[in-house]
Amino acid sequence: MSIAVFFVFAALAIIGGVGVISFHQPIRSVLSLVVVMLSLSVLFLLLSAQFVFAVQIIVYAGAVMVLFLFVIALLGPARDIGRGRLRFQTALSLLFVLALFGLMYALIQGVQYRQPEKADLNFFGTVQSIAVGLFTTYLYPFELTSILLLVAAIGAIYLSRKHIDDL
Amino acid sequence: MSTLNIGGSQLDASWFLLLSAILFVLGAIGVLVRRNPLVILISIELMLNAANLALVTFSRQLLNMEGQLFALMSMTVAAAEAVVGLAILVDIFRVRDVEDIDDLSELKG
Numbered sequence: 001m002s003i004a005v006f007f008v009f010a011a012l013a014i015i016g017g018v019g020v021i022s023f024h025q026p027i028r029s030v031l032s033l034v035v036v037m038l039s040l041s042v043l044f045l046l047l048s049a050q051f052v053f054a055v056q057i058i059v060y061a062g063a064v065m066v067l068f069l070f071v072i073a074l075l076g077p078a079r080d081i082g083r084g085r086l087r088f089q090t091a092l093s094l095l096f097v098l099a100l101f102g103l104m105y106a107l108i109q110g111v112q113y114r115q116p117e118k119a120d121l122n123f124f125g126t127v128q129s130i131a132v133g134l135f136t137t138y139l140y141p142f143e144l145t146s147i148l149l150l151v152a153a154i155g156a157i158y159l160s161r162k163h164i165d166d167l
Numbered sequence: 168m169s170t171l172n173i174g175g176s177q178l179d180a181s182w183f184l185l186l187s188a189i190l191f192v193l194g195a196i197g198v199l200v201r202r203n204p205l206v207i208l209i210s211i212e213l214m215l216n217a218a219n220l221a222l223v224t225f226s227r228q229l230l231n232m233e234g235q236l237f238a239l240m241s242m243t244v245a246a247a248e249a250v251v252g253l254a255i256l257v258d259i260f261r262v263r264d265v266e267d268i269d270d271l272s273e274l275k276g
Contacts, residue, residue: 021197093199119230152247159254
């Protein structure tokens with residue numbers, strides 16, 4: 001059962017990923033990315049990461065993708081023109097990316113897994129276990145994250161303000 | 168050794184890692200080949216998601232929560248990156264219509 005779920009949603013994610021890079025209208029790329037994110041959220045659930053699953057749907061498929069859609073609606077339909085300024089850019093890119101994939105494949109084949117730690121699978125990945133990590137060991141990075149979000153919000157407001165007078 | 172017992176069935180952790188590698192490579196192709204700046208940002212999001220899948224996979228394999236915590240942190244950073252990147256893009260588009268990212272290769276105002 002789990003195997004079937006994995007393969008169905010893995011195939012869906014790959015189809016969505018191909019859609020992201022092959023559609024010519026950006027809005028279709030965004031909708032393909034939503035497909036990828038929803039399939040990945042199912043895989044997170046399969047890996048018993050319930051909280052990451054919820055955050056993936058709310059933050060990514062909800063907030064970030066709606067932001068992309070708003071910007072596309074704001075900018076109007078833009079068409080992707082075919083070729084770059086560099087000659088052979090597509091061929092060279094595909095060559096490099098193929099080499100990258102070969103490298104990653106070799107790494108995955110040769111990876112030595114550590115012995116799993118002793119953990120209660122009923123507790124693993126729940127909101128409680130996430131909170132215990134976030135508010136004890138990783139409290140400092142967690143607080144830094146809030147500053148990062150504040151900086152990003154201020155930066156976005158500053159960048160998208162109206163240019164009434166050139167400051 | 169790397170098999171995960173999920174719901175009574177045996178899944179291999181390397182399947183998840185392979186899927187993550189495939190999605191990452193697709194995103195890399197998008198960044199390198201596509202010309203539209205918006206599509207490049209979308210492809211970067213795809214790569215970040217692929218990395219998150221690898222993090223969560225290792226977290227499950229080692230039964231260690233730190234991978235999931237790091238995935239949450241990377242989601243936050245990705246959201247911040249998307250917000251600032253889109254704001255910069257809107258600001259650029261206000262000045263002129265950019266259809267090719269290479270049009271922005273010169274650093275003049």
